[in-house]
Amino acid sequence: MRKIYKYSTSLTSQLAFCATPLRLDSYNNCQFSCGYCFARTRAGFGRDEKLQFANPEALKKRMARVSSGVIRSALDEFISRRIPFQMGGMSDPFSPIEAKEKRTLQYIRILNEYDYPFIISTKSDMVGTIEYSTALSEANAYVRFSTTVVDESSRSRLDKGCPSISQISYAAERLSSLGVPVSFRFQPIIPGHEHNAEGLLSIANNSGVKHISAEYLKVPLEANTKFSSELIDLLGGDPVSVYMALGSRRQGSEYSLPLSYRGGYLISMSKQAKTLGMTFGFADNELLLHSDGNSCCSASNLYLRNANFFSANIVSLAKKKQLGEKLYFSELACQWLPEQSLASYLNSKSRLKGLQDEPVKWLSYLRKIWLGEYGQYSPLFFDGISPTGELDNFGIPIYIRDVSSFYSQLASNETRITHHHSDITEAILTR
Known part of the structure; x- marks a missing residue:
């Protein structure tokens, strides 16, 4: 018997900085096997937990009740305010099970009834198929494709079960041609592989992408056991030690590369994106102030209509x-x-x-x-x-x-990426 996912609609704990903290998930986990699976390493669950299914009928009833003015919770108040949902906040809404269950498609059609704004985050090209692109062409939606910044051969080993970048590009182009705003989220960026961003930016531009956001790989304390063997190998066999050697500092339960390492690369990506006519968002949380738009790193306020955003942060x-x-x-x-x-x-x-x-x-x-x-x-x-x-x-x-x-460097478009940085990274990753 299928187990109902009770917490499919909720608020995230990112209220301190997020303009769109309203989450809507079709499933409690996804069927992709990404080597850095954020849900598994950060939340203590993920692809190892038994799959649970959201009940779109519950959202349908909630939307009808809220639209009639009956407010019973803070969640209802957010919906009444028309703050966008983020679909895929905890798990991909388009993992293979969606082809059979179509819970995400049901969600889209329910939200369309109210012209309600929402953001889709996915690694799948299913969203570009005729059935879904048709539904989205009528939606107040913004689609964000996550793309790992690494060479394509490594990407296929890290993002097991995920479509290739050419398939993602085709889906993005189809959606864009139908008037659906599309974003590429460079997440995660693998240190030592930043040069692959240039090709991804070109692909994004040719696919009609409007916005780029970028976030480096975070390494949890348990990375040496929870990362996939392929990612561990790519990070020199010891991700935690590699990150510490690169000057990483601990933030909560994970290590983040120092801004002295990330800054120049990110600014270079930003400059290239804007040269190509796209907006840019710095998705590493401490850099959110420098992103385009007024809604975190996604700039969704620029691409969604009749929407409000949570500004008490x-x-x-x-x-x-x-x-x-x-x-x-x-x-x-x-x-x-x-x-x-x-x-x-x-x-x-x-x-x-x-x-x-x-x-x-x-x-x-x-x-x-x-x-x-x-x-x-x-x-x-x-x-x-x-x-x-x-x-x-x-x-x-x-x-x-x-x-x-960082702001001074960004404002003056000085990238300061040196051969020294690249040499240090290569030496550590190949030791």
Whole structure:
């Protein structure tokens, strides 16, 4: 008997910085076998868990109820606000089972009834087939294809079961020809393989892609056992040691390459994308302020119609600031916030405790993030925000939007990618 996926519609824990934190998943995991599977390494589950199926009928009833004005939860409030859904936030909505089950297709048709905005994230070309492209041609949708930045032979070994880049290109071109905005998300970028981005940018341009976003591979603490053998081999047999040797710093439960390594490559990709007429998003979280558009790294606010975005977060606040302007926590309280509780949408490590006043829970949660008491995403995490050393009337730190070295480099289009970088990377990966 098929098990229903209870948490197919929810809010993500990225509320501190995400303008589109509304998630809609057709399945609890996907059938692709990517060597870096984010769901498996980050959330503790993934392709090893038994497949569960979403119930589109539940969304249909919720949409009808919310549209009639009956609001029962914070999730309903987000929908009433017309904040876009992200389809594929936890698992690919177009893994092979979709050809039989068509849960994603049902979701698309339900959302089309309300011209409701949504973003699709996928590694599959199924989205470009006649049945799906026809449905999407009538949708208020934005399709984002994830493409690993590595040579194609390695890609086939890392992204097992996924279509080739030529198949993705064909699907993107078909959707684009039907007026569906399409994005390529360079994720993950494998260090030492950045030169492959140039070819992918050319393919994207020829396929009618409007936007590029880019994010480097993050290496979880358990990467040496949880990454696929192919990826482990590609990273010198010891991903954690390789990342540490490249100067990586630990962020939560994973290692991220230093900006001194990533910066020049990312800026070069940005410059090339814009030269080709595409917008660009820096998808590494600390660089979100430097992305085009006002909706995280996807720039979906530029490509979706009649949509609102969640602006009561640090990145959205900072994006509204000119250089030299200060950021006050009290400004978040002036943004739209749900009146009902958010606690049930957060995982067990993030839930608020001891707060009884439901409407206050949102501001209490955001305040703790601002103070660095919940995770790492305080204002200081983001490049381009600095402390002033001042406190507001409530004793809460005041920050300022400033010129970082990365911003200066980006603004002047100085890429600074040196042979030294490449030589160090090659030496470490082939040792």
